[in-house]
Amino acid sequence: MIVAEHLTKKYPTRAGPPHWVLRDVNFTIPPRLSVGILGKNGAGKSTLLRIIAGTDHPTSGMVRRDVRVSWPVGFGGGLQGSLTGRQNAKFVCRIQGRESEADEIMQRMQDFAEIGTAFDEPVKTYSSGMKARLQFAMSLAFEFDVYISDEVTAVGDANFRKKALAHFQSLVGKAGLIMVSHNEQTLKDYCKAGLLLHEGQAYWYDEIGDAIDAYKAKSAT
Amino acid sequence: MSGRSSTHIMLSVWKALLLREATFRLFGTRAAWAWLLLEPLSHFAFLTFLFAIVRQRVVGGIDVAIWLILGLIGFFTFRRTANQMGGAIDSNLALFTYRQVLPFDAIVVRGVLEGLIMLVAFILVTLVMALIGYDVVPDRPLMVLGGFFGLWLLGGSLGLAVAVGGVIVEETRQIFSMLMMPLYFISGVIFPLSAVPPQYREILMLNPVVHGVEAMRAGFSTYYHASDGLDLSYLYLCALCLLALGLTLYTRFAKAIETT
Incomplete structure (x- = not known):
């Protein structure tokens, strides 16, 4: 299980006021669930992924992990x-x-x-x-108990992609996956649940389809 | 959780990094190991040539070749260790994506590797000198090693401080390289400090590198006239102060360093 508690991350900017990427974000990722993280460019998807993977520190708050998390x-x-x-x-x-x-x-x-x-x-x-x-x-x-992926599932030729997908599907029920992608089809192929990042907030959806719809609605406004 | 203790993780990371770095340094490019020796040796060849021209065979009571070799090995140990460690964070950035690898590991491993490389180089050069016919058995071997190890420690402490400083102030490494050049000339490596008037020599003796270099020579032969005020403990004191500074800076800025 991965639990994010009051996760906040801000970066200093030249202009003065810091840029808040994550603002008091809370969520719980149950074991062995595949989650897709969605959001606009710069919404903090990769930052969040790095914090989950333990290679970046949040400004405040923390992530509790009691599972083995892979590198990207x-x-x-x-x-x-x-x-x-x-x-x-x-x-x-x-x-x-x-x-x-x-x-x-x-x-x-x-x-x-x-x-x-x-x-x-x-x-x-x-x-x-x-x-x-x-x-x-x-x-x-x-x-690993949880694999992490940042936009790189689509590597290699068609055959290799198929093999990679098959491998991940064989892991369903055995290991979790947390991935960032802008490709709707990839998200649907790999993920069950979705986490939408929007303006520093995180929204959880049990179905990836709902997360994609919400993402489209949010980016349209 | 993997169930490994932090110490266990650190040690396996050190082993992995050391082997990886050593493979690369020694075999990464064609005959990479030869180039490691070639740098100090080329300085040695050129300088022996210069001393031969001025017909100086003896410095401070010992043979000029021995005098030069000890100085060069000592100084290069110091400089290379500092250099390698100073650049450890920049050259290993990608590896920090593996959660287990911390910048500290990369810095330490580089220092240890450089020390080992220079020790092997030292032994090799000594063996070659013995084959040529020089008497290479030091009068006080522990003092020679004490100077060598002290210079390594000083270089390592400086390297740690430079590596950490580089994260806080970007220009640290440039300033460091600028200072290294004059240091080569005022450390009594290629130019005997006994030729400097006493009132200026006192100032030059504030430089801890001198003490390491001179201790190695004084340890080699009891007949060597080392510079006045030679004090090996001064070298160690400087090294430990720098080490404390480096470690304190690292602890203070750990978060910034570990997210670069």
């Missing part, structure tokens, strides 16, 4: 170009404290990414598609 699925900044896919993968196994099972986990990554022998080549030689596949596989090879 498909996150790629951490790849060191001159190291091989395997070396990068091993690094992630180590920081996750799973070094003893690293071989197994890396086998899963290799199978999922389907990049063949390139796994043992330096990452800088990868095409962008191969890189995306590796990044995706790196996240999914670990069993």
Whole structure:
């Protein structure tokens, strides 16, 4: 379960008055539920996601987590170009404290990414598609209670996208997903509930369809 | 919750970062490990050449080659450690997306790695000197190591302060690099401080780097005429004060540092 209590985040601005991204936001995400976060550009979706993932601090308030939360699925900044896919993968196994099972986990990554022998080549030689596949596989090879995704579920070619979707659907009931996306279809495919961010406030919807409708109504006004 | 203790997480992150960073530093580019040695060695070659031209074979009672090697290794340990640690946050920004990796981990690991690299370089150079026929057995080995370790600690403390300072005031690193150049010349690394008139030397002795460099030489040979006022504890005092400053700044600005 992830509980946000009186979550507030503001950024200083040059003009003087701070920019309030989140203002006293409260919500509870039950275990194993997939939630889509909606909102306009700059509404604070990514900020909220980072706070949930524990890599950003709120100005006040807090997020309580009693589950293992992933890093953003498909996150790629951490790849060191001159190291091989395997070396990068091993690094992630180590920081996750799973070094003893690293071989197994890396086998899963290799199978999922389907990049063949390139796994043992330096990452800088990868095409962008191969890189995306590796990044995706790196996240999914670990069993988290909640996966986090920021606009990157649509990577790779059509086949790979299908595989990724199938993988997430196989996780339904086993793990939760919190994702940010502007794509209506993606949200409907992946998510059950919705959280709409609008002018610093968060609105919870049990059905993603309702959240999308509300989002459209809010952005129309 | 993963059920790992904070210490456990920190140690596995340190191990992961150290191995990753070491692989990159040593094998990231073609013969990267050779370039690590080449920088101090090129300075050494050039300076021995200069001293050969002026026909100076002995400085302060020890062979000029030994004098230079000890000074250069000591100073480069200090400078590289400070440099590497100072840039640790910027070059590892992407890794902080993994919740387990904190800027502090990246800074510490870089310092440890740099110390290890310089220690290996030191040993290698000593072995080569021994092969060429120099007497490389120091009279007081602990004093040599004390100077070396002190310079590493000073560099590390400075590096931590620079890394943290860089988050608070962006220009910190530029100012730091500007100061490093003159420091090379006034630390008695390539220019013996005994040639400086006493009234000015006293001022130069305020620089803690001098004490580390001179201690390494004095430890090598009891016959070495070190600069007056050589005091290894002064180096350690400076290093620990800087370390306290760096840690305090880090704690105070932890939130800002960890959200960069």
